[in-house]
Amino acid sequence: MSLEITKSVEGTSLTLTLTGRLDTVTSKEFDKEFEAAVSGIKDVTLDFAGLEYISSAGLRSLLKAKHAISDGSIKIIHANNVVKNVFSMSHFSDHIPLEDD
């Protein structure tokens, strides 16, 4: 499996830490995990510290995730340069913001 997801919940805040790749194959895993973790959650933080690569299928999974939290918020932290590049080229950060800290 080239994607590992660790989950932590604090009240209505969910943090998912991703390690590996988010591509056509692993995005299905992400979809499943997210769907299972999201009930009752208002704020989602995706920690991309370990994420090496994201493909258009991965972006689609993120969009689906955003759609699932339609009345909440979702943001991404610790994105690496590869991911940042993809985001800026496609203006994806219009949909899900990248936060630097």
Next chain:
Amino acid sequence: MSLSFLLFVLVMANVGSRQIHQAVTESYVYSALQTARTARLYLNPDHIDDYFSADGGEHPEEYHKIQEEWQKLADSNSQGVLMIYLIQTEGENYERIKFGLTSVHPSLFQDHPDLKLSPIDSVVNSGINQRKAYAEIYQGAKRAVVIHPQQWEEDHLTVIIPVKTEEDKIVGLICVQKKMEILRTAIEKHAHRVMFSAVLLFVIIMPLFALGLRRWLLNPLKTITRETLRFAEKNTMPEAQLRASIKMSNEIGVLARSIDIMEAQNVRYVANLTQATRKEEQIQAELNMARDIQLSMLSTDFNISGVDLFASMEAAKEVGGDFYNFYVLDEDRVVITIADVSGKGIPAALFMLVSMGLLWSFIPDSPGALARAFDVANLWLCNHNDSMMFVTVFTGILNRRIGTFTYVNAGHNSPLISRRELSKFEYLPMAQNGFLGINDKAVFHEETITLNHGDWLFLYTDGLTEAENGENEFFGEDRLLDTLNEFNNSSAKELISYVHERVKDFVNTAPQSDDLTMLALRYL
């Protein structure tokens, strides 16, 4: 099998008869010995010479008395005594014998009518066997000797005992010759009986055995074999299953039932497999058709005046998610497009077709309208997009007469441009717009640049820059830039081919993960 049975019977008959022979002979010998010993009791060894004279010599009454008793002995013996006789041997090697007292069973003359007894006091030559026997008595001091019949035709045995004086001197020999008629008869009867029973058993049992064998082994096996052959050929369920005709509970029955079960399973399995294969083939056929449709939608006529144009798409799956297009809009303008849907396969292709259809239906007649076409197309897509698909698009309109190139980059990879005087490729500025299909509030912006004759444009999808080799390295924008700058700028077709080669070399044996699409254009 029957041969061995016969052999067995013969052996049994033989063994049996030998044992009987032995037993009966022993009893005969015993009986003859008893007779001889009884006969001897009547003799007085001191008067032995009297017994060799016709009238009894000096003791005629004694002689006649003995004669009477001996005759009684001979007559009374129900087993058939032939004779009792007294002899004396003559010669060093007992070559001759002299006959003395003799008594004979009457039946002897019935069997041998021409028989003439040697008269008393007569001397005859003795036979070899007899001499041996006499020697054993005289020299071996044997108390009795038996001469067995040497050949089967001789049917009597002879028992010989000595007559001794008080001083232990042998003065004569008593011989008792006994016919073994009953023995022979008994043996023959026995042999016959055995053979008869054996044959009877054989005749009764063998057919029964054969019948049983046929019924419980051969026929079922034959049936099973026949059914197995039929099934191997036809592969269909039989009219009647084996278990209907083979009901036994032994291994044959187990075999029959197992074959029934196996046949049923096999037929079912093949049916499932056939169905699955058919479905699979159907899906494959539809995929192939879809690919053909998709490929046929790609523009193929690269023969456009004013530009040297070439493009290629290599799908990772049967149906790809990439797209390129070019066409002549009017006498001045050529439209080129490259696009990439999020995903692969039929869903991506469908989304792609819708997107392109929408865009082109709004392709402009005036500047500023290209961006508007994107706005409208995007809005439609957003409102009909439950599946959250999106597409990156780069569309540009080149005016061949004046060289203006107006483009909208909706989230797509920045194309490369090479100005003739610089002869060096460089990236166009980053796209100003996001992709189509997601943000219904998006407003799209277009750019316009002017191309000079000899300038190049190179469009591609991320399948190129994100092509991976075995070590998880990407081809990348830098390497693409270097590759293009290595190129000798001969023709668009060769440029595409060159880049293609380099990507293939880089990827090596790693599998293709995304569609690889490129479009090259030179403004002539």
